[in-house]
Amino acid sequence: MSELNKIKQDHRRFKQIVRGKIKRNLRKYMSQGEITGRQGKDVVKVPLPRIDIPRFRFSQKQQGGVGQGDGEVGDSLGQGEEKPGEPGEAGNQEGEHGVEVDVSLEELAEIMGEELELPNIEPKGVKRLETIRDRYSGIRRTGPESLRHFKRTYQSALKRMIATGTYDPDDPVIVPIKDDMRYRSWKETSLPESNALIVYMMDVSGSMGDEQKEIVRIESFWIDTWLRSQYKGIESRYLIHDATAREVDRDTFFRTRESGGTMISSAYKLANQILEEEYAIDEWNVYLFHFSDGDNWSVDDTSECMKLLDGGLLPRSNLFCYGQVESPYGSGQFIKDVLQKFEDHERVTTSEIKNRDAIYDSIKEFLGKGL
Template sequence: MSQKIDLDHGRFRQIIRGKIKQNLRKYISQGEMIAKKGKDTVSIPLPSVDIPHFKHGDKQQGGVGQGEGDVGDSLGQDGEEQPGAGEAGDRPGDHLLDIEISIQELAEIMGEELELPRIQPKGTEKIVAWKDKYSGIRTTGPESLRHFRRTYKQAIRRQIAMGTYDPKNPVIVPIKDDKRYRSWKKEPLPQSNAVIIYMMDVSGSMGDEQKEIVRIESFWIDTWLTSQYHGVESRFIIHDAMAKEVDRDTFFKTRESGGTMISSAYKLCAKMIADEYPSELWNIYPFHFSDGDNWSVDDTHTCVELLKKEVLPFVNLFAYGQVESPYGSGQFIKDLTEHFDEDERVVTSEIKGKDAIMDSIKEFLGKGR
């Protein structure tokens, strides 16, 4: 019977998967699931999984309750927790079902839907660390690792077998053969071997909407790359005319004014790679988001040089996403295309609005690098 519910449960999960896949574009552009991200799972509000029935609308219906309170008193503030109408004493059927799904599974669904190729990581073997884990028992070892309980258990077993155990006078003396020691095994410790370096233009021309797009897009990029590597590190760089490294929260919240010098960010990125991420061990993914409005032609020139010499040789992929903004000229993407059109390590994508996020993800990750 335990098999039976597993089958039905499996069917249910399959249906859920199908629904998510169907609505993936919506979820991606709305970003509503990002808010509900847990440690390894996301919860997704799914509409109409349940079977529809003819039933009464909620709001006209009302109900009966029992207890203290005056006419006009509100029944609890929490908007979600609506009082039960409908069947006496029962909660109304919820319209939205919160489904929990692992990030791994979500990535798979996204991969299937966007037809993303799997990435061939480089240098996996070298980076794996080994860790000792005490998981076994053996008969020899140092006294410091003696397993007291198991040793005495063995001793009492032997004494009973030999007939020397007397329940009235339970004296147990372990001999050498009884002794048991903890032993260890070496286990591979998954260690991150991929790093995503997010860079974002926070100059005055990048508004909240633009940042929201970056936030949503980076969530999905994280999700996908995390599913492809054992562990993924994320680093965040913001820049206007100067660049600095920040944590995730600051990255999405900061708003600076002032001009834009993209080269400052690329410089910092190049330094980070050179200092911390040797390219033979690491899969490196710099993503840069901007509205494409650079300070000067000279600076753009510096950028191109930096990319050519100090960034591109070491990375798997360099991605540039240009978010449309009412203030930006959007020139930078043209400059990049001009210089790197032939180079398949560089991907550029113009993101016109939230609806375009999905296509842009596909452009970024569709190369399988």
């Protein structure tokens, strides 16, 4: 009487609805960092408000209720929006609280791609990294006996015998003829194994506040999610800089707060060095992201940066993205300098991120080229 299939269908419908909701609210999720905070290994928890059925009901805060236990009048039972107890309200099962749904990162990337209309990335021509595998996934009518598919052969023989009326249920002997024979066949599938490297660089000088870093954190999460869906092997490196640059792990990257001046060139130098030493130019798809508030130490340093970009970084990478986070202290000059020099460069993208709401559009600018 129970068909597990049935609940699977309803479950799938539920997932579809969830997906639709995420899609519609993507901009909101992208700006709030709700998702990034709840990341597991392969899944994220997406809090969905109100997926229940709306009905006429009382406004909660006026209602209160009856409870049981110790305590004096005036004692607190708990804080916040949720009601502590819900006696007797039994008629409808749907809970008041929002639901938390697990969504795989892969699916999230897919949703993101659809909603932001991100083009799939064309990896750099690294054909030689393709691996070719044989897979026995097809059936054909000829082949060596060692690959004979017994079940399929039997089936077609049975089909033929029933069709021609030679099948006798009392004496169910099946005799296959040559036409009935079925053999396994293989297909060559080539798996492109393009590798990608993402280098995140962030300005952690005194002028980058917590809010600015949070924006960078959220934005890099989404960039990461998208690029991971596009490449199989992906590596991330994290560089922070103020007047000097150093490489750190992911965790430190988002947490460190230094103070002091800003020499952007220090980061570019370090990045250039890493690329030169560790990543062969024709094997890696390199993505460079640099976030800063646009306040560089000196004009000299800025021109040093341009040189580094022009001479080392740009030729080695698929994409260089410069995101300028607005901060109350920064002058915001750097983006103008970058644009002045590279406005028409196809592999340079800049974006000004005024606040969290701008993350959505910024990502669109960064990844919209499909490079």
